Amino acid sequence: MTDDADAAALAERVRAGDIRLYELDDHADAATAAAARRRVLERETGAALDATADYAFDPERAADANVENLVGGTQLPLGVAGPLAVDGDAASDDYRLPLATTEGALVASINRGCSAITAAGGANARVTKRGMTRAPVFRVADVTEGAEVARWVEDNVAELREAAEATTSHGTLDEITHYVVGDNVYLRFAYDTADAMGMNMVTIATRAACEVVESETPASLVALSGNLCSDKKPAAINAVEGRGRTVTADVRIPRDVVEERFGVAPEAVAEVNTRKNLVGSAKAGSLGFNAHAANVVAAVFLATGQDAAQVVEGSNCITTVEAREDELYASVNLASLEVGTVGGGTKLPTQAEALDVLGVRGGGDPAGSNADELAEVIAAGALAGELSLLAALASRHLSSAHEELGR
Numbered sequence: 001m002t003d004d005a006d007a008a009a010l011a012e013r014v015r016a017g018d019i020r021l022y023e024l025d026d027h028a029d030a031a032t033a034a035a036a037r038r039r040v041l042e043r044e045t046g047a048a049l050d051a052t053a054d055y056a057f058d059p060e061r062a063a064d065a066n067v068e069n070l071v072g073g074t075q076l077p078l079g080v081a082g083p084l085a086v087d088g089d090a091a092s093d094d095y096r097l098p099l100a101t102t103e104g105a106l107v108a109s110i111n112r113g114c115s116a117i118t119a120a121g122g123a124n125a126r127v128t129k130r131g132m133t134r135a136p137v138f139r140v141a142d143v144t145e146g147a148e149v150a151r152w153v154e155d156n157v158a159e160l161r162e163a164a165e166a167t168t169s170h171g172t173l174d175e176i177t178h179y180v181v182g183d184n185v186y187l188r189f190a191y192d193t194a195d196a197m198g199m200n201m202v203t204i205a206t207r208a209a210c211e212v213v214e215s216e217t218p219a220s221l222v223a224l225s226g227n228l229c230s231d232k233k234p235a236a237i238n239a240v241e242g243r244g245r246t247v248t249a250d251v252r253i254p255r256d257v258v259e260e261r262f263g264v265a266p267e268a269v270a271e272v273n274t275r276k277n278l279v280g281s282a283k284a285g286s287l288g289f290n291a292h293a294a295n296v297v298a299a300v301f302l303a304t305g306q307d308a309a310q311v312v313e314g315s316n317c318i319t320t321v322e323a324r325e326d327e328l329y330a331s332v333n334l335a336s337l338e339v340g341t342v343g344g345g346t347k348l349p350t351q352a353e354a355l356d357v358l359g360v361r362g363g364g365d366p367a368g369s370n371a372d373e374l375a376e377v378i379a380a381g382a383l384a385g386e387l388s389l390l391a392a393l394a395s396r397h398l399s400s401a402h403e404e405l406g407r
Helices: 004-016 021-026 030-045 059-065 106-119 143-155 157-165 199-216 236-241 255-262 266-284 293-304 308-314 349-358 369-394 398-404
Strands: 078-088 092-100 123-134 137-139 172-181 184-192 220-223 244-254 317-323 327-337
Touching (some): 030 059, 092 293, 123 172, 123 199, 143 199, 244 255, 244 308, 255 266, 255 327, 293 349, 308 327
Parallel strands (some): 078 123
Antiparallel strands (some): 317 327
16 A cells, blocks of 8 residues: 555655655655656656556565566556467476467467367477576687687586586576687576576576686686677577577378368468568578567567567577478477576566466476476467468468458
8 A cells, every 4th residue: 555645745855856766765665656756757747647556566576576666567468369289398288378468369360370289189399408598708818818718618617517506506507608709708608597587597607607717717707798698689699509498399280170270271371481481581681480479479478477578589480381291280499488487577466377377387396397388388379370370371361350350
C-alpha cells in the first residue's frame, strides 16, 4: 500500500530539486517511491499513468532485482498456442505455449503450426550444445607477446577454471578460445550455467579469471567484454559457435495432414522456404535464414521473463524444408538461444506463472534440465511458426488472414 500523502510530499521535493528521482528509494518504500515518480512524470508530461500504477508484482523485489527508478508496470496481452507435442531429451509432453505479444494473428498462426505438428505425432527437439560466453579483451605489446599470452592460457586452463568456478556454486567453465588480433588478445570463455541464463554469473566468474591472466602474463585487461561474446547484437560467431543453448527441432508431417491443415502441397512449402529463407536471406546477407523465428522467441521470452534484448541472438535460426514422396520434412536450428528458468525476470509473478504453464519453473533435476526443456519447447514453437507462415505464403493467404482477423 502506498501512502498518497507521502508520495505527494516526495514528488514536491523532487520538483523543488531537494531529491533526485533515483534517490526516492532512500526516503520511502518502493511502492511509495514509484507513486512519487508517477506524480512527477504526470505533472511534467501531462500523461495519465493510472494503468501503469496497476501492477501485480512486488515493488520491493522488482526495485531490488529487476529495475531502477521504478514507476509501475507495463502490461502485454498474453495468448496461448497448442497443444504442441514435443519429444526431446528434456521435453516430453503436450505443451501449451504462452506467448506475450501485441501482433494480431501471430498466436493464431503459431497455433495452426502446433496443430499440424501434433497431428503428425509431434516434433523432435534436442539441445546439442550449451555454453554462455563472455569474451574480455586484453592489451599486449605486439603479436609476439599476444601469442605468448595465448599459449599461457592454453597451458593453464585448470588454474583459470579454478579461479572462475570459485565465484559460483552453479556454473562450470567448459572452454576458453583465444584470438590474437594485432596488439589485442580476446579470450572467449564458455560456461555451463545449469538452469540460469547466466550472463551475470559468467561475467563475475570471468572477471576472477582475468585477474589471474593479468597477474601471470604481460596482458592488461581493457574491457571485461570485448564483443566476441557476442551479447545482444547480430554476430556470425554465435551462428557458428553457438551461445547459451544450441537447439534443433524437426518434424515429418504426412502429405494429407499438410494439405488438410495448411491447404497447400508440401512441394509449395518447400519452394517458398528455398527461395525466401535460403536464397533470399543469402542475397540479403542475413544472419538468420528463417521466416520469423524471432516472433516466437520474443513472445515466449516476454511471457516467461527472459532477457528480451537477447532475442537478437535467439532469432539466429536456419529453417530447412524438404518435400518427400509422402511427407513434408521441416527443421529449425537455433544456434544461440539464451534462456533460464531461475533468476532475473523469471521471478516476476506473471512470468513465473507462464513457466508453471510449461512446467519448467525453478531449478531442474538434474541441474540444467528445466532450461533445456524450455529451449526445446521454444524450438518446437519456432518450427510451428515457420511452417504456418511458409504455408500461408505458399497459399497466398498471408494478407487475407490479417484482413480477416482485423489486423
